[in-house]
Amino acid sequence: MEFPKGFMWGAASSAPQMEGSSSLGGKSPNVWDHWFQKEPRVFYQGIGPEETTGFYANYKKDISLMKELGFNSYRTSISWTRLMPDGHTLNDEAVEFYRDVFTRMLDQGIRPVVNLFHFDMPYWLYEKGGWDIRESAEAFALYAETAFKCFGDLVEDWVTFNEPIVPVEMGYLNDKHLPGVFNIRRACQAGFHTLLAHVKAVQAFRKNEHRGRVGIVLNLTPSYPRSENVDDVKAAELADALFNKSFLDPVVKGEYPHVLCEFIRNESIHVNMYPDDLKLIKDNPVDFLGVNYYQPRRVKAGNQDAEHVLDRSFLHYEWPDRKMNPHRGWEIYEKGIYDIAIQIRDEYGNIPWFIAENGMGVEGEDRFRDEAGSIQDEYRIEFFEEHLKWLHKGIREGSNCYGFHVWTYIDNWSWLNEYKNRYGLVEFDLDSGERRKKKSADWFRKLAESNRLP
Ligand code: BGP
Numbered sequence: 313m314e315f316p317k318g319f320m321w322g323a324a325s326s327a328p329q330m331e332g333s334s335s336l337g338g339k340s341p342n343v344w345d346h347w348f349q350k351e352p353r354v355f356y357q358g359i360g361p362e363e364t365t366g367f368y369a370n371y372k373k374d375i376s377l378m379k380e381l382g383f384n385s386y387r388t389s390i391s392w393t394r395l396m397p398d399g400h401t402l403n404d405e406a407v408e409f410y411r412d413v414f415t416r417m418l419d420q421g422i423r424p425v426v427n428l429f430h431f432d433m434p435y436w437l438y439e440k441g442g443w444d445i446r447e448s449a450e451a452f453a454l455y456a457e458t459a460f461k462c463f464g465d466l467v468e469d470w471v472t473f474n475e476p477i478v479p480v481e482m483g484y485l486n487d488k489h490l491p492g493v494f495n496i497r498r499a500c501q502a503g504f505h506t507l508l509a510h511v512k513a514v515q516a517f518r519k520n521e522h523r524g525r526v527g528i529v530l531n532l533t534p535s536y537p538r539s540e541n542v543d544d545v546k547a548a549e550l551a552d553a554l555f556n557k558s559f560l561d562p563v564v565k566g567e568y569p570h571v572l573c574e575f576i577r578n579e580s581i582h583v584n585m586y587p588d589d590l591k592l593i594k595d596n597p598v599d600f601l602g603v604n605y606y607q608p609r610r611v612k613a614g615n616q617d618a619e620h621v622l623d624r625s626f627l628h629y630e631w632p633d634r635k636m637n638p639h640r641g642w643e644i645y646e647k648g649i650y651d652i653a654i655q656i657r658d659e660y661g662n663i664p665w666f667i668a669e670n671g672m673g674v675e676g677e678d679r680f681r682d683e684a685g686s687i688q689d690e691y692r693i694e695f696f697e698e699h700l701k702w703l704h705k706g707i708r709e710g711s712n713c714y715g716f717h718v719w720t721y722i723d724n725w726s727w728l729n730e731y732k733n734r735y736g737l738v739e740f741d742l743d744s745g746e747r748r749k750k751k752s753a754d755w756f757r758k759l760a761e762s763n764r765l766p
Contacts, residue, residue: 320715321760322383326430327391330367340397382760389427414466427471443502449509456513468524529602543613547626566594602668653706671719673733
């Protein structure tokens with residue numbers, strides 16, 4: 313099974329999950345630094361973003377290892393609070409660090425795909441109101457433009473946001489990210505300001521004629537109704553509009569989906585915007601799309617007496633008898649990747665896109681260690697192979713997919729699970745800091761070098 317010529321093979325990660333040194337090098341705190349250091353909460357192991365794999369200190373070693381794994385590209389993110397600690401002043405140490413990272417990647421034949429925001433809102437901005445206030449969009453646009461100027465000679469693939477719906481869903485309809493409230497109106501406003509931040513960055517990129525392309529990475533969770541019952545079908549449509557199309561439609565088609573507009577009208581939600589905002593959205597579609605795919609959403613209409621409209625409309629539902637990843641509690645549904653490929657081909661103008669994250673988080677991988685000490689993660693290889701078969705079918709049928717990034721290169725720190733679920737092709741030893749290739753690392757190298765799935 314051969315993939316198109318020049319196919320992008322690599323991995324994705326993010327600054328807050330990889331860099332560490334979060335109080336060094338002139339960086340100011342983001343919401344995650346603050347949360348782990350200052351706000352009492354129940355932690356899994358109590359390991360915060362200060363103690364990640366330490367990419368800030370070890371990037372040279374890591375980039376060489378990526379080369380050994382056959383990567384021809386890698387997505388990382390810039391830390392906003394490292395580059396511009398107070399939102400205005402440029403941190404020279406950060407510029408030097410990122411310039412060296414991108415230069416070394418290029419020297420090794422690894423194309424940098426650079427993301428500007430991976431859930432890491434500066435704490436100073438959060439204190440002012442975060443995504444609740446319009447000022448956050450202006451602040452982001454200034455940061456984006458600064459990054460384009462500082463690194464535009466090295467980077468050609470720019471991503472404004474990773475999974476912009478996640479901070480909205482987890483922070484405004486859940487207590488998993490800050491601010492941790494349940495407020496649908498605030499969720500809609502925060503989502504709108506995030507979109508505005510994105511389009512303002514795209515506009516700045518085009519206006520100043522920067523080199524390369526600008527896109528966004530969305531986590532798409534295909535929404536399948538639990539049954540053919542009309543209520544379930546409607547609930548699935550609403551879930552799709554809220555969690556997929558709320559960003560997918562405006563960034564690609566330049567407009568919000570009608571199901572979402574209807575929901576906002578029915579709920580009498582007022583979203584503050586300026587008269588020209590919708591035109592700005594219309595005029596600034598992305599050049600490409602990155603898609604993170606982990607699991608679908610199985611949707612069933614909810615209890616009509618429930619207090620909150622979201623509970624009345626649908627439940628995020630796990631189908632009995634589905635294949636599950638027991639460690640992460642996520643369904644494994646490989647065909648979902650094909651459904652996305654075909655949907656992008658047919659409903660989104662066959663825009664160039666790539667898989668920006670796909671991976672399997674597993675707890676306690678120690679038990680899969682062989683005598684030589686290497687983790688034999690055959691389950692991960694099978695997970696990727698099954699997804700790649702479906703992706704390949706989508707490409708064969710004309711979907712314009714140009715790459716596949718796994719989540720992730722090395723076991724890294726995560727927002728809610730810290731180091732519980734391991735995703736890496738490379739094992740990270742928390743005690744010694746040692747990096748050890750797992751079986752999947754060798755499998756990935758062969759795949760990337762041959763550009764084909766055996
Ligand atoms: C994606 C995020 C990543 C990463 C991944 C795995 O949604 O973009 O940052 O964390 O999911 O999820 P988790 O670490 O929660 O298991």
